[in-house]
Every structure is written in C-alpha cells, then in structure tokens.
Amino acid sequence: MEKKVMQTYLYDFYGDLLTEHQRNIYEEYVWNDLSLSEIAQEKGISRQGVHDLVRRCDRILADYEEKLHLLERFLKNKEKILKIQTLSRNYQNGKEAQAMAEIEAISNEILEEL
Amino acid sequence: MEKKVMQTYLYDFYGDLLTEHQRNIYEEYVWNDLSLSEIAQEKGISRQGVHDLVRRCDRILADYEEKLHLLERFLKNKEKILKIQTLSRNYQNGKEAQAMAEIEAISNEILEEL
Numbered sequence: 001m002e003k004k005v006m007q008t009y010l011y012d013f014y015g016d017l018l019t020e021h022q023r024n025i026y027e028e029y030v031w032n033d034l035s036l037s038e039i040a041q042e043k044g045i046s047r048q049g050v051h052d053l054v055r056r057c058d059r060i061l062a063d064y065e066e067k068l069h070l071l072e073r074f075l076k077n078k079e080k081i082l083k084i085q086t087l088s089r090n091y092q093n094g095k096e097a098q099a100m101a102e103i104e105a106i107s108n109e110i111l112e113e114l
Numbered sequence: 115m116e117k118k119v120m121q122t123y124l125y126d127f128y129g130d131l132l133t134e135h136q137r138n139i140y141e142e143y144v145w146n147d148l149s150l151s152e153i154a155q156e157k158g159i160s161r162q163g164v165h166d167l168v169r170r171c172d173r174i175l176a177d178y179e180e181k182l183h184l185l186e187r188f189l190k191n192k193e194k195i196l197k198i199q200t201l202s203r204n205y206q207n208g209k210e211a212q213a214m215a216e217i218e219a220i221s222n223e224i225l226e227e228l
Contacts, residue, residue: 016181067130070184077191078228081221084198088218096210103217104202107195114192 004030006071010061013070018057025050026057076113080106118144120185124175127184132171139164140171190227194220 001009007030015023025043028034029050036054040047065071084103091099115123121144129137139157142148143164150168154161179185198217205213 014182017178064131068128068182068184070182074228078225081224081228085218085221085225088214088221091210091214096205096214100202100205100210100213104199107199107202110195111192111199114188114195 004033007058007061009071009074010065011057013074014061014064014068017064018060022053022057022060025053029054073113077110080110118147121172121175123185123188124179125171127188128175128178128182131178132174136167136171136174139167143168187227191224194224 011026011030015026018026025039028039028042029036034042036047036050039050043050084106087099087103087106125140125144129140132140139153142153142156143150148156150161150164153164157164198220201213201217201220
C-alpha cells in the first residue's frame with residue numbers, strides 16, 4: 001500500500017485519538033496533501049515543527065494499529081464482503097446452491113474473526 | 115446489554131491499550147468474575163485500590179468506545195452477517211433470486227459502513 005494511502009487510512013481509523021492541534025496539522029498533510037513548508041506557512045510554525053508533529057502522529061497512529069489492528073481487519077473483511085457481493089450479483093441459475101454454499105462459508109469466516 | 119457483558123466486550127476490543135498492571139487486575143474482574151475483595155486479597159492491595167482501578171479502567175475503555183465505536187460497529191456488522199448466513203443457509207429453490215438480492219443489499223450496506 002502506498003504510504004500516503006496508509007496514513008490516510010490510519011488517520012480515518014484513529015484520528016479521533018489525536019489532540020485537536022495534531023489533527024489540524026496532520027489533516028493538511030494527509031487529506032489536503034500540503035507540503036511541510038506549505039503547512040508551516042499556513043499555520044505560522046516552523047517547517048521543522050510541522051515535520052516533527054507529522055512524524056509523531058505517524059508513530060502514534062502506527063502504535064494504535066499495532067495494538068488494535070483495525071486497518072488490517074478492515075482490509076480482510078472488505079475483501080470477503082466484496083466476494084459475497086460478487087457471488088450474489090453474478091450467480092448463475094442452476095448454480096445457486098454452489099454460490100450459496102460459498103456465501104455461507106465466507107460469512108462463517110467473517111463471524112469467526114469479528 | 116448486561117454490564118459485565120459490555121465490560122467484557124470493551125476489554126476484548128481495547129484491553130491492549132491498558133497498562134499491564136491494569137490488565138492484570140481488570141481481567142480478574144471481567145474474565146474470572148472475582149469480587150473486588152477477592153482480587154484485593156489475591157493481589158495484596160486494598161479493596162479500595164481495586165475498586166478505583168476497575169472504575170478507572172471502565173472509564174478509559176468507555177472513552178475509547180466513544181471515539182472509535184468498535185463495539186457499536188461490531189454489533190451492527192455481526193447482525194448483518196448473521197442475516198447473510200441465514201439467507202444463504204435457508205434459501206428456497208425457486209426463490210434464490212430474492213435471497214441473492216437481499217444478500218447483495220446487505221453486503222452493500224456493510225461495505226458502505228466499513
């Protein structure tokens with residue numbers, strides 16, 4: 001996964017655990033894709049200050065993921081639900097029993113891991 | 115939901131965010147269902163100390179739930195996946211198109227909220 005995409009995911013999951021100040025800066029970085037210098041200018045703080053805050057937020061978010069695994073579980077579940085969605089959309093008449101068996105197997109897997 | 119059940123759920127989701135000391139005490143309370151006095155005796159601390167720690171852990175876990183909503187989302191998703199499981203198990207021949215349409219609708223709902 002590309003770094004910025006992963007930072008955005010982690011921020012979506014754990015952003016509410018950052019302080020308001022951290023969120024203000026980090027959102028400019030991950031959501032609005034501003035450079036460190038642009039953020040520094042906009043917020044009236046040093047580029048080094050922005051750099052340190054972004055790195056610190058990266059670390060905090062990574063620590064939460066290491067403990068809670070929300071992103072990891074989200075990606076796994078999304079893949080399985082997408083399979084269910086595809087099976088239910090594209091089942092062929094006469095093969096519905098097979099599709100239903102697969103759907104049941106996948107739903108069982110998800111339930112075991114929820 | 116019964117209080118002990120909710121405490122157990124919240125501990126399952128967020129327990130790794132507590133300190134080791136907090137986990138040691140809180141697990142005796144939520145998993146092993148010991149009384150405050152029994153834990154105090156076992157750990158060699160005062161009953162009041164156990165009481166305060168348990169209340170503090172309750173608050174920490176509730177704060178995480180307020181921000182991350184893992185339990186709330188888990189319960190919603192579980193309900194939907196159980197519906198998918200039931201539909202796939204119990205579909206009737208000749209009504210598979212209807213069951214598949216429902217399964218697709220539910221999987222869409224889950225994907226939107228993941």
